[in-house]
Amino acid sequence: MQYYPKELTDALELIWGEGMLSPGGPEKVADMLEGIDISGRRVLDIGSGLGGIDVLLAIKHGAAIVIGIDVEPQLIKSASNLAARKGLAGRVSFQLVTPGRLPFVDTSFDLVFSKDAMLHIANKLAVYSEVLRVLKPGGWFIAADWFWSEGAAESRIVRAWLRESQSNFAFTPPAAALQALIDAGFAEPTVTDLRHQLQKITREEVSLLKGPVGQKLVAILGKEIADSRLASAESRQAALDSGDLMPCYLRGRRPS
Helix, strand or coil: CCCCCHHHHHHHHHHHCCCCCCCCHHHHHHHHCCCCCCCCCEEEEECCCCCHHHHHHHHCCCCCEEEEEECCHHHHHHHHHHHHHCCCCCCEEEEECCCCCCCCCCCCEEEEEEECCHHHCCCHHHHHHHHHHHEEEEEEEEEEEEEECCCHHHCHHHHHHHHCCCCCCCCCCHHHHHHHHHHHCCEEEEEEECHHHHHHHHHHHHHHHCCHHHHHHHHHHCHHHHHHHHHHHHHHHHHHHHCCEEEEEEEEECCC
């Protein structure tokens, strides 16, 4: 099943920028990497989407090698085209994978990064354990993921948002994610609540979709898609405002 058809990725790029499938862009990537120097390092990006994050990791943050992985062929193709246009084909590459064990040997990467992609992965302990396996000793795992509060599965507001968005999301409470990081074996594990930050970003998104960006979506992709993006953003805003939806940063280090 294709969760990111071209009409959706085209809409998301218009909202969030070239190569981006989720909010925040360069500022959010810089925030996630605060205090971590990846210059000259080897990085794995889990859920690389259209490749915009990987270009940033190489150009702005100085990573020597970035490998992005994703499960949808059309995303891999688009991301590879973006890297080639940016002159990064030898430094930033993308691989199609299937869910499960990562196709890399132990201790392959200095950093494993993931932005707003692991909400598609239900078994957090399994994926965190795989991340730890491919990290070099002392290497960092840094991710942004979307969680929900205890009992949010029964929330009327959450159910309304999910009706307006994708149906393959796999949420867990932040405390369960933190325990999974601990159980996987990470040192210095943290899960940091970003709800207030995402409330602000989503309000800005709703405003854009009601204004010139929404008009551009209508002109390029049609009114149905434009209306769908606005409905999704407004219902996500409601879930954030209620406290049911809890976006977070995750960090953990492989013990030396």
